[in-house]
Amino acid sequence: MKKERVQTPYIELSKVNRFFGITKALEQIDFQIFSGEVIGLVGPNGAGKSTMMKILTGVLPPTDGKIIVDGTEMKRYTTKEAKEAGIACAYQDLSLCTNLSVYENFAMLNVEHGMFTKPGWRKTAKKETKELLEKYFPNNQIDIMKPVERLTLAERQIVEICKTLMTDNLRVLILDEPTSALSTDKANQLHKVVEELSARGTSVIYISHKLEEILKISDRIVMMRNGKNSGECDPKEIDTVQLVEMLGGSGAAKGKQKINRENAAKGDMAVSVKNYTGKGLYNINLHVHKGEIVGISGLAGSGQTELLNILFEAGRYTGIEKKGVLLNSSVSYVSGDRAREGIFHLWDIFDNIIIGNLDQVKKGWFLNKKKSEELAQSWYDKLKFRAEGIHSPIMSLSGGNQQKALIARGIASGAELIILNDPTAGVDIETKQEIYGLLDEAKRAGKAVVLYSTEDAEIEICDRAYIMHEGEITEELKGEDITVPNIVKASFKDTKHQKKSEEKKESLIHRVMTSRVLLPVTAMIFMILINAAMNPRILSYMGMRMLVSSAVPLVFAALGQMFIVTAGDVDMGNGYSIALVNVLVGIILTGNPLMGIVSLSVFVGAYALMGALIHVRNIPAIVVTLGAQFVWWGIALVIAPSPGGSCPEWLLRLYKFDFPLIPMPIVLCILAGGSCWYILFRAKYGMILRGIGNNPLAVERSGWSYLCAKMVNYVLAGLMVICSGMAYTAVCMGADANSSATYCMMSIATVILGGCEMSGGVVAPVGVVCGGIAMSFITTILTSFRVDSNYQTAVTGLILIVVLAIKLVMHKKEGK
Structure with missing residues (x-):
């Protein structure tokens, strides 16, 4: 009614x-x-x-x-x-x-x-x-x-x-x-x-x-x-x-009015899967011939995407059967999740289309500009893009037009097997008809097409369809039997495998192998053992105090860098900002405590304004922080043109305080890591601080101020730099504007080793603390072997490369 x-x-x-x-x-x-x-x-x-x-x-x-x-x-x-x-x-x-x-x-x-x-x-x-x-x-x-x-x-x-x-x-x-x-x-x-x-x-x-x-x-x-x-x-x-x-x-x-199931004869086998189990899939058996369209359907989350992925990944070993999967053709993949794994956001339509078709437009070692333009233009005209031309930015298009670019990339690639993962999601009816026509053309040309769709009615265009439930194929439908009622019925069929216990076992393995703190904790323990092997007295109270004492400035420096990385930025000047704090503490705070507190407060305010400038003027953080480092260094040199000053007595007493059982430097590291963890992962505002490094628009749509959160991240970074500068003053017992420059690259290396993502939003304070201690221990070991300081920098760089390689392997395991 x-x-x-x-x-x-x-x-x-x-x-x-x-x-x-x-x-x-x-x-x-x-x-x-x-x-x-x-x-x-x-x-x-x-x-x-x-x-x-x-x-x-x-x-x-x-x-x-x-x-x-x-x-x-x-x-x-x-x-x-x-x-x-x-x-x-x-x-x-x-x-x-x-x-x-x-x-x-x-x-x-x-x-x-x-x-x-x-x-x-x-x-x-x-x-x-x-x-x-x-x-x-x-x-x-x-x-x-x-x-x-x-x-x-x-x-x-x-x-x-x-x-x-x-x-x-x-x-x-x-x-x-x-x-x-x-x-x-x-x-x-x-x-x-x-x-x-x-x-x-x-x-x-x-x-x-x-x-x-x-x-x-x-x-x-x-x-x-x-x-x-x-x-x-x-x-x-x-x-x-x-x-x-x-x-x-x-x-x-x-769509089924567009494709005649009898309009092409089946050809050779394009891909087959026999008794495959793994990656959330159980006892998968299927085959796809050239010249046919095969649908994949069932309740969302039943393993359809995982199945498409193993078909595509088989392209790495074409013609060789591996784990029951045998691919006999070239393959292309069209994703329905265009934002995350489809379009290249910074490129135009032209680049987004030809990236999957480079073999067709190559001329020796280089691309043929004329062929590239012709290929992109032909698909632009064929799919009737709503844009000013092939060089329009991809992000200026509507979602449906972005999807057209992905489909053009996949079908124009010349691949014999075309895999489509929900390609018409968010696409209007007219564009759907165009896509169905393209699939019909591909079928007539003898290509094999695998189509997954969340629309049951769309599967009716297929010659055959495999219906899935809980990672298992429950039924194969053919020809006129491919109807919405039959698809729905097969989607709810009971499965034969026992899923819960296997998921629990996988979860435990993944938690251990993919933990972000696993690598830095392992590195720290390894470094302690090496130091202990060289000198067993290192494990004593005084030995650990001396060993960890030099690590504290780096730990605080890395935690400061971590807060900048949380916002998706990087601080290229924190080596000299630590030097400035060292000078302010060793010269001004020692002689005039009130003036020292004011100067340190102004320093934190300057960090906040730096964050605001980066956001408001939309200047890359690397440019602003590189410029700022000369400001920090210049001010430090004006105050202390040559090494001098001293450490305030109260700071020295705190740093050398005989804490029961655990040396004070270790206590400081624990407090630093614990406080940062609490701010980011327990305090309510911590989720906003992490959120802006991942999706600022989502944060603002929820009613929070991106500018405010960015400035808070920079304020926290400034406070960590102050702690680092103070710890450095306590270690070197004076002020030197030139001696802490290496902390910049060391802090970046520590953040990476500590499990943080430089793209922003993903951080691990505990990992950073362990990574800082490990990095400092590396320097101690190299010094004990009398390795030249210049070589120490090279070794640190090599270690960073190794860490990145290990993280890459761990990420691959996480995806399995």
Whole structure:
């Protein structure tokens, strides 16, 4: 029954324009949202749907036009005002920090803002996260303690949707391609959620290229094309074919009308798998011939992606059977997860297409520019990209047009086996028809095609289909037997293997072998044993005190570098900033404590401003910190042109304090590592500090200030530099502006050895402390062998290369 519409819209966009230079993304848009209605928003890729949603959520300001909320025209409209109006969006590109756990992503949105919060917030957040996931997606099997990066794309989509449902005073929910990676059963669960929300008075804007869904759940359908309104319709009065025609399509609603199963004869075997077990798969048996399209289906997360991966990886040993997998052809892979493993974000359309087709456009050792341009242009024209040309940046395109570039790369490669992992996710109906046509052409040309899709209806275009459940193939369907009811039935068939015990065993092995602190702890123990072998007295109280004493400055320096790395930056000047602190402590703090405290406070403020400058002016951190090092060094030389000064008595007493059982330097290292761990992994604001190094946009969409978090990371780094400078003063008993320069590269090496990722967001304070001690011990060993200091630097560099090689091997094991 059609819902009774309230007279006054809750939110209205009136004559809204949004221009990007000369590009008109939106033009004279009118859009009304009434309380409790479900609006199906449809249109081809590049129609402006996502841009309009960004304006509605306050992420983008309109170029001009009015935004009216509950009858009041908004003079200022940002994410803050949108949140206060109860507007929330589950984004197609997923606003999740993949380095954070599932419950931390929820807590980032739900926990009150500010640096501090009530004790026990983590326990509450875990409970609420688990309850919410179970409420909206029963039996989802998502581990809330897992980092999001270890979830499947379907699980991430569920997390994104549920996270959005936590919004306080939810009045308008925007779902942007919410089922692009969901299986049929999870999509149905979402549709029930939409019905419940609508019944409670919450408006839902449902954006999808799956027109059957739009017709099923919408009260009203709004159409867009070329950034403009193109009409409205009542879903009760039209069918899918009519809707496609209204959108400007051909009217062919189903892909199977595009491909005749009898239009090509089967050729030689392209790939076969016999009794394969491993990587979450059990007793897999399948074969694919050239000249046929084979579908892979079943409930999402049943091992389909793992199966596609082993088929693709078999390309490394073509013609050789390994673990039951035999590939007899060249292979290409098209990913449905374009953001994470598909497109090259910094490249244009041209580069994204030809990267998989270099053999076709080579001329000797170099690329033939003319051939490259012709290849890219032919696919650009064939797939009807909505862009200015082949050299348009890939990130300037809509999601569907980005997917076209991936499909062009895979099919144009000339490979005899084409593997497609959910290639039409988030793609409009017209583009889907083009893709089906390309698959038909590939089949006619004698190529083998393996197609995995989360849309059961899409599998109907295949000649054969393997249906999977819990890592096992439960049934093979052929020809006319490939129907949605048969696929669904096979998706729920019982499996024969025992999965739980094997997963538990794998989990224990992975925890040991892939722990980020395993390598630095092992290195530290190894270095201690070598030192002890050379001099057994090292293991005594005084021996360990002397040995670890020289490591403390490096430990603090590395922890400071760690906070910069957490934000995704690198500090190339901390060797000289430590020198400046050493001078401030040894000269100023010793003679005038008040002036020394003020100067150190100004130093921390300078670090905060450095972080702000990097963000506000969008200058690479390496440029700013390299420039800053000369400032630190220059000031240090002005204060202390030559070595001198002394260590404050109170600092020396603290450093040499006879702590029971454990030497004071070890206590300082434990306190430093423990404090940093607590800040980053136990304090509420720690998840924000880590989040900005992974996905700043997700942090800002959750209502947190990226600038503030960046500055806090730099302040903490500045405090660690002060601790390092003080420890260095206590070790050398004076001030020298030139003696600590090596700490820069040593701290970077320590951070890498300690298990941190230089890309940001992934850090391990305990590993950094152990790595700092290990690196310092290496220097001690080399010195005891009277190795020249210049060679020591070379040996340190060699050790860093070895560490990176070991980490690479460990990452490969983690992926297995």
